[in-house]
Each structure stands twice: as structure tokens, then as C-alpha cells.
Amino acid sequence: MSIRKRTAILISGRGSNMQALVAAARAPDYPAEIVLVLSNRSDAAGLAWANANGLPTLVLDHKAYSSRSAFDDALNSALETANVELVALAGFMRLMTAAFVEHWRDRMINIHPSLLPSFKGLHTHQQALAAGVRIAGCTVHFVRPEMDSGPIIAQAAVPVLSGDTPETLAARILDVEHTLYPMALRLVASGRARCEGEKVIIFEDVKCESALYSPSP
Numbered sequence: 001m002s003i004r005k006r007t008a009i010l011i012s013g014r015g016s017n018m019q020a021l022v023a024a025a026r027a028p029d030y031p032a033e034i035v036l037v038l039s040n041r042s043d044a045a046g047l048a049w050a051n052a053n054g055l056p057t058l059v060l061d062h063k064a065y066s067s068r069s070a071f072d073d074a075l076n077s078a079l080e081t082a083n084v085e086l087v088a089l090a091g092f093m094r095l096m097t098a099a100f101v102e103h104w105r106d107r108m109i110n111i112h113p114s115l116l117p118s119f120k121g122l123h124t125h126q127q128a129l130a131a132g133v134r135i136a137g138c139t140v141h142f143v144r145p146e147m148d149s150g151p152i153i154a155q156a157a158v159p160v161l162s163g164d165t166p167e168t169l170a171a172r173i174l175d176v177e178h179t180l181y182p183m184a185l186r187l188v189a190s191g192r193a194r195c196e197g198e199k200v201i202i203f204e205d206v207k208c209e210s211a212l213y214s215p216s217p
Contacts, residue, residue, distance in 0.1 A: 015046020
């Protein structure tokens, strides 16, 4: 029996992607186990869900630390105490120091609601609509010190409809995030997705069934 990778999920809010990862990890053949849900906010709605589902949780209030590096030191200590091997960011609204990111290099992943490298930062759906793109989506990537950058592990795309608002587009993308993130964590935890330089190589490529057209031909 293969050993499952001990994984921590970091959240700042409701943690809907956290819930998708936890649901996937309940399968006995999933290569990651969720050993910690950590938040920088005690009022994060996702913490209540995690507690109700019997997951170990921890709050590290970033406001209690004198500097970003002091917070990251405490965060790193908590992760190492829990013997964490992989870190999955799921709406964790903190910029991390370069030292922390480098310490977890190729062991920390993030999901971003755009097709990177387009539309980094906040308000991604507004950015996409303002640019007039016909296809939008989400990206799971290894974390690097620069915000929303790093080798891309997996992406999913959705059509942008003429009547879309940031809210309707966000809902359509969030739906596919909940499928994409567990798949990407599976690839990383199983060793099928690995960094070679600054590019991810996927061993035994996942099946890609069809192209997405927007509008449809």
C-alpha cells in the first residue's frame, strides 16, 4: 500500500476548495491525506466546517505577529509540527515571504481563478470581462515568490457568455475549480506531476476529451 502524502490546507474564508479536497481525500486510493486545516482568521467559515468534519484545525492570527516573516516562521513551525509534506492554498489571503516560499518549493500549490499567466492578482473575473476574452478559467500551480506565478500543474476553461457579470462568471469557474484542484493535488501527491526547471512534466498525461469553443462553431 502506498503512503499518502500528509497535506495541510490553508484558508482565510469559507474554504469551498478545501471542502472539495477533503471530499477527494476520503477515497482510500487518493494519494494525499488532509492532516491540518490552518487559517489566519479565527472567523473563517471554513474552520467551522473542518471542525464539524473532524479535521485538525489551527488558527494563527497574522495580526498577532510583528512582521510578515515572524508570521511565516510560526506558520512553518506549525506545519513542521504536524509533519506536513504538501501545502495546498485554498483562498489563503496572505502574501508569503520569499524565504517561506523557497522552503516549501515544489511542495506548495495554489489555485487561482484565471488562466494564468493572464489576470493575476485580485478581481480576476472583472479583469477577464474588461479584456473581452471568450474563454476564462482557473489554474493550479506550484507557488513561487512572485504573486500568482509558478509552474502550471493543471488548468480548466469555461466559456465567457455575453451576459456575464463578474458574479456569474465566478460561479461558473468555481464549479470547475472543485474538480480541478483535487485532480491537481492527486497528480502532485502521486508523483505524476513534477517540476523540471520551471516547467511541470506530467507522467502519463491525463485524458483530454475535447476542445472548448466559445462561441460554439
